[in-house]
Amino acid sequence: MGLTMIVWTVLLSWGFEIASCQEKPTRPKDVWDVEVWGGLPSLSPDAIESFSWQQKPIIAPGPGTASGMAALLRNPCTDAEFLPPLYELSSWNVSKTYLNASGELPTYYTFSVTLQDTANSYSLRCSGEFRVPFPPNQDLKTPCAPEDAFQDDRFQGNVWLIVRKPAPGADDRWIREGSLGLEHFWYCPPHQGESAYPHVYRVISGTSKFNGSCPSQQTPNTTYACDVTTSPGMTSSLTPKWLRNQTESLIPHPLTSPAEERVDLPPTRDCTDMSLTYPDWVVDNAIYVPNLPKTSINTTMLNFTITSRATGAQQFCSWGGNNTEVIRENMDLMPLRCRPLPGALEDPSQSSFGAGFWSKSRELLVRQSWICGNIGGTYS
Amino acid sequence: MPLFCIEDSGHVCKANRHTVKGVLQAPVSYFTPAAIPPPPGSNRSGCTASSTLPHWVVSDFRFEETRHRTATGSDPGPSRYPFGRASRTITLSLRNTANDHLQSCTITLPDTDPNNSLPVTQWLRCFPNTGIAQRYIATHIQFNTTSANLRLNQTWYCADTSPDRPLLFNGIATIKASFCGESNTTITNACPAYNCRDYFSTRWCAIGTYSARTGQVTPANKTFAGEVIHTEILPSNALTDPDPDPNEWSCMADSIGRPVTWRFTAAPSFYAQPGAFFTTSPGYDVDDPRSTFSVYLENSGLARRPGGPKGGFEVGALAERMTPYAPGWKPGFKYGLESSPNDIEVRRRPFRNVVDWGLRFDAERGYLEVEHSWYCDDKAPGKP
Numbered sequence: 170m171g172l173t174m175i176v177w178t179v180l181l182s183w184g185f186e187i188a189s190c191q192e193k194p195t196r197p198k199d200v201w202d203v204e205v206w207g208g209l210p211s212l213s214p215d216a217i218e219s220f221s222w223q224q225k226p227i228i229a230p231g232p233g234t235a236s237g238m239a240a241l242l243r244n245p246c247t248d249a250e251f252l253p254p255l256y257e258l259s260s261w262n263v264s265k266t267y268l269n270a271s272g273e274l275p276t277y278y279t280f281s282v283t284l285q286d287t288a289n290s291y292s293l294r295c296s297g298e299f300r301v302p303f304p305p306n307q308d309l310k311t312p313c314a315p316e317d318a319f320q321d322d323r324f325q326g327n328v329w330l331i332v333r334k335p336a337p338g339a340d341d342r343w344i345r346e347g348s349l350g351l352e353h354f355w356y357c358p359p360h361q362g363e364s365a366y367p368h369v370y371r372v373i374s375g376t377s378k379f380n381g382s383c384p385s386q387q388t389p390n391t392t393y394a395c396d397v398t399t400s401p402g403m404t405s406s407l408t409p410k411w412l413r414n415q416t417e418s419l420i421p422h423p424l425t426s427p428a429e430e431r432v433d434l435p436p437t438r439d440c441t442d443m444s445l446t447y448p449d450w451v452v453d454n455a456i457y458v459p460n461l462p463k464t465s466i467n468t469t470m471l472n473f474t475i476t477s478r479a480t481g482a483q484q485f486c487s488w489g490g491n492n493t494e495v496i497r498e499n500m501d502l503m504p505l506r507c508r509p510l511p512g513a514l515e516d517p518s519q520s521s522f523g524a525g526f527w528s529k530s531r532e533l534l535v536r537q538s539w540i541c542g543n544i545g546g547t548y549s
Numbered sequence: 550m551p552l553f554c555i556e557d558s559g560h561v562c563k564a565n566r567h568t569v570k571g572v573l574q575a576p577v578s579y580f581t582p583a584a585i586p587p588p589p590g591s592n593r594s595g596c597t598a599s600s601t602l603p604h605w606v607v608s609d610f611r612f613e614e615t616r617h618r619t620a621t622g623s624d625p626g627p628s629r630y631p632f633g634r635a636s637r638t639i640t641l642s643l644r645n646t647a648n649d650h651l652q653s654c655t656i657t658l659p660d661t662d663p664n665n666s667l668p669v670t671q672w673l674r675c676f677p678n679t680g681i682a683q684r685y686i687a688t689h690i691q692f693n694t695t696s697a698n699l700r701l702n703q704t705w706y707c708a709d710t711s712p713d714r715p716l717l718f719n720g721i722a723t724i725k726a727s728f729c730g731e732s733n734t735t736i737t738n739a740c741p742a743y744n745c746r747d748y749f750s751t752r753w754c755a756i757g758t759y760s761a762r763t764g765q766v767t768p769a770n771k772t773f774a775g776e777v778i779h780t781e782i783l784p785s786n787a788l789t790d791p792d793p794d795p796n797e798w799s800c801m802a803d804s805i806g807r808p809v810t811w812r813f814t815a816a817p818s819f820y821a822q823p824g825a826f827f828t829t830s831p832g833y834d835v836d837d838p839r840s841t842f843s844v845y846l847e848n849s850g851l852a853r854r855p856g857g858p859k860g861g862f863e864v865g866a867l868a869e870r871m872t873p874y875a876p877g878w879k880p881g882f883k884y885g886l887e888s889s890p891n892d893i894e895v896r897r898r899p900f901r902n903v904v905d906w907g908l909r910f911d912a913e914r915g916y917l918e919v920e921h922s923w924y925c926d927d928k929a930p931g932k933p
């Protein structure tokens with residue numbers, strides 16, 4: 170399109186740990202040892218604090234809320250009485266449906282089970298549906314929700330019941346030979362102060378052998394109840410693997426930078442946008458009295474007031490009097506001295522003006538250095 | 550600087566107030582900003598006269614509220630596989646006959662509950678897809694899904710009759726949608742599980758011509774009259790030399806005048822753990838092609854862009870296309886992506902400022918590297 174686009178290319182990199190159910194190797198260094206290579210400025214502490222780690226809202230107990238709901242609020246972040254959970258599975262309801270015998274439609278299982286944390290006194294109901302054939306080499310994960318609550322965003326993904334198949338290709342054997350696991354997450358809002366980052370806690374259960382049975386009839390479009398309530402091990406407590414300490418190390422910690430000691434005042438307005446739009450000056454009250462013929466250039470007088478449109482800074486620039494040192498390399502150039510007007514307020518942009526005047530061509534050169542920053546004074 | 554040497558036989562010279570144009574040497578070397586351009590169409594002949602009784606031509610309008618649910622196996626209906634939250638979009642193309650300015654936009658509304666189709670009561674600003682200037686024509690719309698009324702509130706400018714006395718006009722109009730209806734679509738095997746079906750239920754309203762043969766509404770020009778509710782005489786420099794409005798987003802100022810930060814948010818997924826942006830199948834290597842990386846990337850330089858997506862834009866990639874961690878990686882060397890950038894799936898590029906992005910991710914070490922390029926042209930359009 171005929172235009173050369175100037176693009177900013179930035180490269181940033183850092184290491185961190187992901188929260189997954191797999192065991193991780195020992196990390197070579199701290200997870201938030203941020204490294205930034207090239208490009209634009211690095212991540213600021215503010216940005217890290219606002220980093221969203223999929224925080225889950227804490228549900229405030231409303232009037233008339235069942236005690237079970239209040240118990241759900243108990244978590245390792247806010248409740249000192251929180252105990253490492255002890256899980257029990259009960260009230261199994263499993264069925265198997267044989268669909269079209271021609272094989273066009275697969276068989277599917279439905280199940281639901283009550284998951285109770287006896288240590289913290291609450292229960293959830295995990296309900297799911299497994300189709301046959303299963304996706305290859307994939308654990309079947311079912312979300313759990315309060316028994317009297319709809320499975321909504323507040324609970325989705327916090328507790329998962331995991332069914333592991335015994336081996337690839339053994340879709341129909343899971344009811345007899347598969348195993349069960351449990352994964353439970355708690356999401357805690359960030360606290361202010363030195364721990365201003367969200368926490369995530371996780372429990373991974375051990376596994377229990379699934380030893381149920383289903384009728385072998387295959388009458389199409391018929392649902393049969395499966396028997397798992399009498400299977401050994403199903404009502405025994407799952408042993409949680411409490412990962413609090415390890416999990417803490419997986420959570421991103423914000424980099425703490427030493428507080429910057431500022432001696433200058435924060436700006437009263439952010440001049441960044443104006444500087445990128447109108448980096449111009451207005452010259453007022455200019456008076457120029459050239460030197461008389463055959464007299465020294467030092468007898469010349471030049472002064473004016475200059476105002477920056479971007480910053481509003483105003484200074485008085487002059488040449489003459491005691492300030493009459495021409496540039497020796499070029500006896501034509503008269504460097505002007507610029508200084509704030511008497512009684513002027515402190516300039517937050519810390520503007521520094523400079524000017525030069527070529528007497529023969531009567532050209533004026535103006536230069537200004539200034540600083541723009543946000544009103545809060547956190548950057549400039 | 551023009552000097553007038555008329556006093557004392559021409560020996561004493563003075564100058565009137567003089568503006569010296571500046572050129573930036575840092576942080577943008579030799580960057581000469583362009584003045585903020587006047588609003589489009591403000592100098593068009595007849596702008597002022599036509600603005601007293603404004604008319605708008607709607608060439609395209611469509612409101613869609615789509616709900617989606619996924620079902621597997623025998624589907625007894627939404628009672629078992631309920632609809633998720635409803636997504637709502639408004640598409641609009643509108644031309645003001647006074648200044649001949651065409652405004653087109655697509656507005657994505659916050660998702661709403663599946664069973665809660667409340668009318669859109671808030672005024673929504675209709676931003677153009679390209680070129681946001683400081684003094685742009687401001688267009689706000691409001692669509693009531695119950696009455697099917699589209700309300701318009703637009704502010705525009707005219708300086709054709711007296712450039713020293715530019716005028717601001719604020720006009721409103723109410724336009725009723727021509728047709729509303731509901732469409733249902735079923736797509737089989739489009740979702741991850743075997744034999745699953747995606748159901749889409751869409752409530753829509755449109756302005757145009759209805760075809761009984763296709764059952765669709767074709768966009769057609771419809772002219773509507775409105776009224777001016779406010780007129781204001783602006784200062785002479787209001788259109789030609791205004792200061793930038795600090796409340797308006799500036800790509801340049803936000804990109805080079807402030808620390809640039811990136812925010813990453815995991816894209817929500819029913820199948821993934823909350824907060825997880827990388828998923829892979831248990832038992833498979835992390836580089837398995839089925840592993841996916843999906844994240845919202847928000848760049849602070851673009852985050853304030855009005856009308857832009859709040860959560861940034863979504864980026865994603867498949868594991869087989871990610872470069873494994875390279876031991877001895879040196880910061881001065883650019884490794885880039887193992888495959889060509891075209892192999893990376895760009896799911897959405899919501900606006901043109903985003904030029905390119907790339908990433909490397911090593912799940913074993915938790916190493917993430919992102920490269921992001923964008924450009925700005927709001928201060929010097931000739932030199933983006």
